[in-house]
Amino acid sequence: RKEVEQDPGPFNVPEGATVAFNCTYSNSASQSFFWYRQDCRKEPKLLMSVYSSGNEDGRFTAQLNRASQYISLLIRDSKLSDSATYLCVVNERNSGYALNFGKGTSLLVTP
Amino acid sequence: DAEITQSPRHKITETGRQVTLACHQTWNHNNMFWYRQDLGHGLRLIHYSYGVHDTNKGEVSDGYSVSRSNTEDLPLTLESAASSQTSVYFCASSLDRAGEQYFGPGTRLTVT
Numbered sequence: 001r002k003e004v005e006q007d008p009g010p011f012n013v014p015e016g017a018t019v020a021f022n023c024t025y026s027n028s029a030s031q032s033f034f035w036y037r038q039d040c041r042k043e044p045k046l047l048m049s050v051y052s053s054g055n056e057d058g059r060f061t062a063q064l065n066r067a068s069q070y071i072s073l074l075i076r077d078s079k080l081s082d083s084a085t086y087l088c089v090v091n092e093r094n095s096g097y098a099l100n101f102g103k104g105t106s107l108l109v110t111p
Numbered sequence: 112d113a114e115i116t117q118s119p120r121h122k123i124t125e126t127g128r129q130v131t132l133a134c135h136q137t138w139n140h141n142n143m144f145w146y147r148q149d150l151g152h153g154l155r156l157i158h159y160s161y162g163v164h165d166t167n168k169g170e171v172s173d174g175y176s177v178s179r180s181n182t183e184d185l186p187l188t189l190e191s192a193a194s195s196q197t198s199v200y201f202c203a204s205s206l207d208r209a210g211e212q213y214f215g216p217g218t219r220l221t222v223t
Binding site: 031032041042046049087091093097098099101102103 | 142154155159203208212216217
């Protein structure tokens with residue numbers, strides 16, 4: 001199975017900091033890309049889709065580099081409520097369109 | 112509001128018993144998926160369905176089965192529960208096959 005790799009962290013940052021997460025994927029046939037957020041013992045929730053041109057949603061910016069098979073997530077002005085695990089997710093057409101999840105990067109925002 | 116629900120939320124069963132986990136969505140999504148999540152492995156796909164009467168095996172399908180008799184439901188059955196199937200199980204659905212998936216709250220299953 002093709003892999004989605006993330007630095008597990010944990011990333012410990014103070015409130016107001018900017019933090020960046022990176023992710024690499026090995027399947028060049030991957031079609032769509034997402035960042036999900038998962039709080040402890042809860043279900044993954046869609047944070048944002050990632051588009052080739054890059055996209056922004058408030059304090060969150062996602063970038064995709066298909067040539068390098070690399071995805072990033074930038075969080076600006078971190079809030080305590082941003083503390084969670086961030087999952088890099090790739091949808092692979094040749095796996096029946098099922099999502100392939102990275103193991104996640106843990107973020108802890110401290111006062 | 113449309114939603115996706117799972118039941119039970121917690122289940123303890125004994126080795127060898129048959130167990131069925133329910134998943135119900137009201138978005139009228141054709142695509143539904145079952146994942147399990149274990150420490151050190153992330154989420155792994157068990158089975159998925161693209162529509163009524165369609166089912167497909169995922170990465171870790173051994174010991175599990177699903178059936179799709181209507182759009183709203185995709186129950187997951189453990190034919191003979193094993194301790195290795197102790198896990199958290201998430202159901203998800205999507206409008207588009209390649210699109211974002213929305214997850215239910217999960218079922219925490221313990222097999223003793």
